[in-house]
Amino acid sequence: MTPLLTTKGLSRSFGGLRAVDGVDFALMPGEIRAVIGPNGAGKTTFVSLVSGRIQPSSGMIVFDGADITSLPAYVRVRQGIAYTFQITSVFANLSAYDNVALPVQRTLSDGRSKGAVRAGVMAALERTGLAGRAHMPAGQLSYGHQRLLEVAMGLALKPRLLILDEPTQGLADSEIDNFITLVREIARSATVLLIEHNMPVVMDLADRITVFNAGRILAEGTPEQIRENAAVQEAYLGTAP
């Protein structure tokens, strides 16, 4: 099986800091992959490079067999890479409906009919449990609901690769359970790349885990392998003096 996403020698420096440093990464279709690592390890920079929000200093990104390194972000989105933001960035002044309508209307193949937009929007809202709040301004939704709206917008793009950047941050425990169910459901039709700090969520969801440290991949493996890995424990807990 060929990987859906590969990066070769992917690097990005900010001034003297090598935020992402020569990363070789491969992601299989259908996988749920978690990316973990201490703060400042380069996780968000890495997925920003994949989604095209920032340009790499060097290296190459291949998506579905094609080199996408120089493509602008919006073209990558159209090819199926969806990114949901770490810091919630829904359109606060627009209704939840309009927020989801934006991605829906773009992905519709039969551009015309109004009913199709409505159906697509309501389907995405129902999947995330927000249908009852369709006409509320997104800014007035609770934090947890705004996070779900982010996911609904990501879903509505019908992505092949959905990148979730710290999706459970700030969610209550009850909301997290629903969230895990939702991600599992999404993974049936898309590959999921998940940056997450909440270890129980990671261990529960991920097929494989990639550990970042200081801009490099420190370890990669199944949740069990990562749990046992001494280097990972060191990176998280620090070395003994």
Add this chain to the structure above:
Amino acid sequence: MSEVSPAKAYALHLGVIALLFVLSFVLPDYHHGLLARIMVLAVFAMGYNMLFGYVGLLSLGHAMFFAAGLYGAGLSVIHLGWNVPAAFAAGIACGALLALVIGLLALRTTGVAFMIVTMMFAQVFYLIILYFAVWTGGDQGMVVPQPARVLVLGAASFDLTNPTVRYMMALTLFSIVLLVTLAVVRSRYGRVLVAIRENEERTKMLGYDTFSNKLGAVVLSGTICAASGAAYALLFGYVGSSFASVQYSILPLLWVLLGGGATTLGPLLGTLFMYYVIDITSGYTSAYLLIVGVALILLVLFSPKGILGTIRQRWLGWLP
């Protein structure tokens, strides 16, 4: 926003158009003439609002689009002897082309830089008009000869210098632009424009090419402003460089701010309000601009969303 109460919105807009139509028969001469002029300038404001209100791009150079329409129409009558529809089309074409070129260049910037770049281009346009005084009449401007201002449609002919004809022409243009604006802002394209205003980065990450969408909005906005300019030249018969000056870039901004940015009827209301404040106060004092200034400051302080923006926020959430 959209998807909600389309019938109400269309009823309101058709009601406004009907009201303006009826006013033609009841207003005294003076106000009749003033309102015709206000409707044409409200089209200018609506064009400005398309970019400023809905896309959130603040241009300080829209006088050049108005003037492109004005001179495009006026000069093709004066120098080329074109008839009214051809001249009107020429004016609009000039504005659309200019907007395309300016958009391609100015949209490489955002925010304050965009304001400065558009203002500089408008200054260049203004100076070009003065420089080519042989054809443009320079700072004196030119009068579009009366005999040329007749619209011939088949067997019928309309004298554009006749006040009633002029009013009806102004109303026709106003109505078309109003309904087009309403349709655009309620469309999917309008939704994308608002999304760009709210958060351009996010809109990109939903797969939208924001540059082309903004360019489309600049061209639409410039074209509407040029239509207003072209109509002004043909209906009021004067083509002058003052319409290309900085003042006429700032005026539509004020009209829109007054009436309410990102509201379809705000530009009409703002233009109407400002015209009448000037009209009334200048009857009492020569320092009428002072009073206009005070009125503007009060409005910005107490109603920063403009008249209709405040009404929408407080009472009528469904207003488009």
